[in-house]
Amino acid sequence: MEFSSGGGGGSSGGDPHDASERRKKRYHRHTAHQIQRLESMFKECAHPDEKTRNQLSRELGLHPRQIKFWFQNRRTQMKAQHERADNCTLRADNDRIRCENIAMREALRNVICPSCGGPPVTEDSYFDEQKLRMENAQLKEELDRVSSIAAKYMGRPISQLPPVQPIHVSSLDLSMASFGGHGHGMPCPSLDLDLLPRSSLGLAPFPPANISDADKALMADVAARAMDELIRLLQDNEMMLWIKSASDGGEILNLESYERAFPRPNSHLKNPSVRTEASRSSGVVTMNDLALVDMFVDSNKWMELFPAIVSRERTIEVISSGMLGSHSGSLQLMYGELQVLSALVPTRKLYFLRFVQQIEAGSWAIVDVSYDIPNQESQFSSSSCKAHKLPSGCLIQKMPNGYSKVTWIEHWEVEDKSPVHRLYRDLIYSGLAFGAERWLSNMQRMCERIACLMVAGNSNRELGAIPSPEGTRSMMKLAQRMVNNLCASINPSSGQQLTTLIGSNELEVRATLHISADQVNRMVLSAAATIWLPVPPRTVFNFFRDERTRPQWDVLSNQNPVQEIAHIANGSHPGNCISVLRALNTSQNNMLILQESCLDSSGSLVVYCPVDLPSIHLAMSGEDTSFIPLLPSGFTISPDGSSGLPVGGGGDGASTSSNADPTARSSSSGSLVTVVFQILVSNTPTARISPETVNTVNNLITNTVHQIKLAMSCSTS
Structure with missing residues (x-):
């Protein structure tokens, strides 16, 4: 991370050569140790006094002015993150209010008199009408307030967005569960995202491609926050997020450090039946960075790159195609089915967002994160495994020989609705079955195959x-x-x-x-x-x-x-x-x-x-x-x-030793x-x-x- 290390005025009578040197050295890249120490101090005090800044200057070997500007930039960054979260909350509240208003109107239209079949007539109809007018006035006032607050974040009031199409609901079911789901701890509006019915072949349903602007804005915000988290997980181990596994030497997530770094009030971790799988792996791939990114953006090529893992995929909607002439900024809503090559292990079915961002020249980050769609739960209810993908993906870095260095992260929260088959208990609970090492090794093998195909x-x-x-x-x-x-x-x-x-x-x-x-x-x-x-x-x-x-x-x-x-x-x-x-x-x-x-x-x-x-x-x-x-x-x-197996065995308290298999396995290299x-x-x-x-x-x-x-x-x- 680069921060401005200088600014403000100086003596006007200095050496012109020195002034030129100061202008050239306007930016300074801090070391990982310096950033870690500054971040630690920022958590304690976001506005350090001059004495504290001087102490940090001596400790870290930085100029006091660099310390001052680092804290200024960090406070600005934190403020922007808070404003983005507030903006998303305001949009969700606005959508909720509009949904309630629509549901009320639809309910009034559908109410019938049990004796005559017509609209009901009561002695208090006038007062009921006045009451509805007052409630609508209050809703309008609330909508105007939310819209005016959101205007400074979106550049225009939410009320100026395209009007919401009416949602046809039964008058007998007016619960808000019919209108939204929950994803990433925030309400998720279901406007224009009703799922299609299953086909006669039982294929998984797909939402229609008429996603509203409000939904696209929400998806963009979810993807941006997921990208921020992925980049922090990909960076050096400055926050002790990754530790070495005592069993196989691989990198696994330190859950305590992760929860402190990324607090989530509505985390699935609070559910004792949910276990976490998180791993990180890196290696060299025999393909250049641009070709790799292109294969991730094209869902058909992505499936061809991972035939042993991706059993089915589809791009539901291209939310953003990225900048002109580049995939940077592209965002897609996708559906995928991921498998272990055995009928004994259920596939993991999920809707997810894929967001591509160019970090710098020759460096790309690609993040996948689950995106809950209303009514999706009922469609996946028959599956014996419910899997939620937290921000996962890879960092692709260009190498001078035409190859790429790839760092891969997989992070899942999984709820097994039925016991894992005894033969695959160890492989699943170790995190190897859907882990980063499997994705990366499959990519390396397939890229070698593609290189041979070209030769x-x-x-x-x-x-x-x-x-x-x-x-x-x-x-x-x-x-x-x-x-x-x-x-x-x-x-x-x-x-x-x-x-x-x-x-x-x-x-x-x-x-x-x-x-x-x-x-x-x-x-x-x-x-x-x-x-x-x-x-x-x-x-x-x-x-x-x-x-x-x-x-x-x-x-x-x-x-x-x-x-x-x-x-x-x-x-x-x-x-x-x-x-x-x-x-x-x-x-x-x-x-x-x-x-x-x-x-x-x-x-x-x-x-x-x-x-x-x-x-x-x-x-x-x-x-x-x-x-x-x-x-x-x-x-x-x-x-x-x-x-x-990770230290501590499986995530649900079940035994993951060889004794779990009735066939009495006697070797750990089976x-x-x-x-x-x-x-x-x-x-x-x-x-x-x-x-x-x-x-x-x-x-x-x-x-x-x-x-x-x-x-x-x-x-x-």
Whole structure:
């Protein structure tokens, strides 16, 4: 933070050279220690006397005039923050008054006489009318008062904003709960934000795109305050907001320091059933700052950047497109569904604001914060997890080599409406499942993949001939579509769902009949089951991607060996690659296997799909492959989280040790492996799950799990 370090007059008879030097050195960047000491003194006394300023000057090595101007600037900054909060409160009060007035008028119109069906007539109708006139006069007076106060903040009275459209409500329900929700401790008006009804497919609802100016002003204020908080959390540890985790060395939030720095009277933390997840991580990404910001602003590109985390997204409304020629200042209202790659963990569904701000040349801050929309709670009531995202996001800083340094923060308040599944208890409570490290490592891996896609000349082996750069890009796009398809099928937003428990160890298979995310009008049955293995994740990943060990688990290949006939690198790690495999000793010479393996510090994926030989040749020649149908299966692998627990264990008092798992895990380096199969049910959008199809999928998963445990020398009981 830079503050003015000089000002006012001086001796007019001094050396002109010295005066020129003083004019050039008008700003001074204080050190973190100096700012921390000044902030501490500001909390004690915002108007220090000359003696105190001189003492601070000697202590910090600053000129007394610098101390004086720092406190002046700090008081001005604090006053601006208070005025902005007051402004938001006034706008909310004004909206509340207008809503009450509208509700009263609507109620009077709808009141009927029970005997004749017409408007009621009473002996006191004249006095009732006079009473209403007096109440309306009082409301108008209150509105004028609020408007005049707000005028100095908004530049015009609130009464000059576009008129509010009438809200149609039932005369039997006039409670203010029908008109607003609560977000960030302030009333949230629902003007023009009524949610659309759910579709027949059960997809999440979206508000209409006719958001009023008053709502946009409120969203802008919420986003600005969220950005202020994020920047303070991203700065150096001057307020001891972040501490090192004793278990894994990662950075976790010091909740006591956070609550002192950001007091929130209506905090969800007051609810004992709500737990907090907060983490910070930083690293280098192989993409320049402008390209990264562009991917965050475009919701489709953002989903492509995080296919393993973002299962569904949509931009509801662009509140502001930012400054001309720059994304700085852009603000969007968005909807997202975030997942762990297992059907045992519920997705986190939320509406949120995304605000982008350029801090300085080559430095960008992007903040996401939950934004509660009226009637949203009823739409999400069926979810077993209620998640609220506090100011989170990242700082993107340009590096001279075309890369970017990214610092990521994730901050959640979560209420589990049902117990977390025993297999994922440690991973969820440790904060690793939706933490900053997972977001950053996924970004690093995908940016490496994008860099390889742009180079597109790194094929090691060939299928008939060395593929051209166009052919390599086409193969990479086909494989990426395959991976996206699998990730989207694990926790689909809609469809018929069922759960089956198989065997004495109760292997839980969850199946969903839904429309394919890859091809319209295709009904697909996606089934997934998760198991725990006492084997490190890297060992499990190498086992699945090695073509020599494939016959040990691939029940579809009838234990026939396979041969890799084409290979495309996808990143610096050899495990990130695309392979084309041919099954040997089989009569199906026209069918090949397309496989992509992905690995980062948060987990790994091995996805494969049968593709006929003509389609592979088409992709290798660089042709369009978007019409090729894909029905992938595969495995997701993640650490079990038992070695990454924060001090004190889980946030709800539940045990998070290995004893929480009835299978008696004996190692802290185990793996959670999700087996996923997809079966085409029908080429029409209407179909039902037949018992035969369910049995087929259950047998596939059961046999595959048995073979995996047998190959990894694990108990199959």
